[in-house]
Amino acid sequence: MRDVCKEGTAYVIDAAGFFASTPLNLVGRSLTVPEVIAEVKDLRSRLALQYLLSAGKLIVVEPPKDEVRYVASLSKNLGEFERLSKTDISLLALVSLLKKVCKRVVVVTDDHSVQNVALRIGAEVHGIKVPELRRYRRYVYVCPVCGYTSSKPGTCPKCGFKLIKKRAR
Ligand SMILES: [Zn+2]
Structure with a gap:
């Protein structure tokens, strides 16, 4: 797991990060969850995804159940749980897992609820088309x-x- 933090940083990408319209410059390796891969449907995005996977630039990790439970309770505490999909929770569980092994975790997403929980976990967030939150609320x-x-x-x-x-x- 430690080798996924290239120079100490792991990038976690949600489905919006793979849309063909997104100028995605993946620095080093990035990670995502199986649910995100399943949500990428259009052909051009899927081709881009295939390339990233085969080039070893993108790694798909299924987060452990205890991280899923932890993130679900954290989200409830922030009042965000009902606004998150199963995919979002899974992605955040991966963030929580990576936070334990990497110095820095950057979550690339435009979803403010995902950003909010990611900040609470201690990750950094990076918006794609809209400005990101600065701190959790x-x-x-x-x-x-x-x-x-x-x-x-x-x-x-x-x-x-x-x-x-x-x-x-
Ligand atoms: Zn009332």
Whole structure:
């Protein structure tokens, strides 16, 4: 695992990183999860992906279950869990795993919820088309009528109003 951190840095790429329109200059080696590979559907992106895989520039790693569980609980704590797909959680579990062996982990994604959890894990984030978050933040979901607070989006169980996402202090 240690040899994936080229000069101490591991790059973790999500599906948007492989779209043909993305100018992807992979410095050294990058990593991703099987779910991301499955999400890349268009032909040109798949060809680019095939090239990266066969050239050994991209490594696919399935993260262990305990990392998946850890990242899921971390995401719940930040109020991001409901906004993340299974693929996102898997990718973040890989980030958490790499954080243990690499000095520096850079996550390449435009998804702010993925960026938020990645920052919480201690990774750096790099946006592709939109600017990235600088530091992680915790969100709560608050009822505008009675003030009921939840870590999940949805409706208020007391009065039925839609909960509003707010930054927690
Ligand atoms: Zn309410």
